[in-house]
Amino acid sequence: MGAGHGHRLHFHGHSAVHRAPAHLKVLALLAFVLVVVATPRDWYAAYAVHLAVLVGVIVAARVPFGYLLPRMVIEVPFLLFAGLIPFIAEGPRVAVPMPGGWELSLSESGLVAAWGLAVKGTLGVLASLTLAATTEPTDVLRGLQRLHVPDLLVQIMSFMVRYLDVVTGDLGRMVTAMRSRGVDPRSPRHWPALARTLGALFVRSYERGERVHLAMLSRGYDGRLPDPEPTAGAAR
């Protein structure tokens, strides 16, 4: 069950976007997301511009859309939430005729809010995926370091990168073990069992964290990580 090379979100390539310095890409992403979030919900044309810019970058990076789109499922919970808003929001309502002769009563302000949430979320996720697809995780970390993000945060993220594969491997094995005993993860009937698995995974990861900390203490860790690339100077 060895982990593959590179990262699952990373799309190997040599485009200008791939080669751009990581810290610039991080800054560009941040600026883009801020602009998207700050755009009023009813400036519909502006969102078309945002999307066009993003699509332009993706095309320039030569990352296929078929690669990015399936990875956007991470957004589904937010979209579900956005989809609920028109039903529960207050204010003037519009009636939407439905097939079968009945009408659906939706809140007008709720619809606008849902649109805003959905479009901002989607643009943000797509932009982040584009960064992830064109930049190796270690480069992102180095970029953050260059941007003087507090060292502790970068350390936490580097541990996350290191252990992501280990934890997803754990989860994969747990789900395989559950399937072998007749659980179908797709069936809602088994979701409670799946939720308990996630709980167990959390406890496992927490315990692993403690073991890692022990191993660090055993090698003289005193709260500061030494330079992550000790020979960066020698390699130059």
Next chain:
Amino acid sequence: MTPVLDLQGVAFAYPDGHQALFGVDLHVHPGERVALLGPNGAGKTTLVLHLNGILSAESGHGEGSVSVSGLPVTRKNLLEIRRRVGIVFQDPDDQLFMGSVRADVAFGPANLGIKGAALERRVMDALEQVGMAGFADRPPHHLSFGQRRRVAVATVLAMEPEILVLDEPSSNLDPASRRELADILRGLDVTLLMVTHDLPYALELCPRSVVLSGGRVVADGRTYDVLTDDELMRAHRLELPWGFDPRTVPVDSLPG
């Protein structure tokens, strides 16, 4: 001669009240290779965590004293103790937490304040000793399990410890990796304490064995004598793998 490890009357109870050790005495002398045997729950891991002061009478409900080459394990000596006692944990994924093999092996010595070319030399020496010098720039999670175990040994060797403590070194290794690790361990010029359930491995590598059971040392002698003492073995849930009989192992192939 000052023993490398000197444990006297070490007792320990966890904060939840579970008593894991009941007065353990143990001496390990320089250059020895000792196997620490015992059934699950005998207190082996608790004992190991005492050796470098992760657990101690100061940190929980315990008694007794541990010293390493004459230096008592106390809070103010911790850094030096952890340099002298190198522990290789069972799961290499717990031990290898940095982004590259090189950075990981450098972690310990860098904590000791070693820098620059001296650090690089330490790292490469340690990797060479376990035959992993060609993998210095790879991320640890891309290595095979056997390779990760060897890098885990290197991370500790880089601190130039006086005693190397290995927790289940042969677990989860395929037979070839298991043999390669044995060759590496046999070639190291360092005192060795090896916690293991792999009794043939203990016989192959360690002239002396200590049996821990129920938080007490119940036997301490030549590995061959321990493994052939049927009554002792039965009493402490120690079992040889099927088909393995230490009496049939040629005497001149035994260590020590």
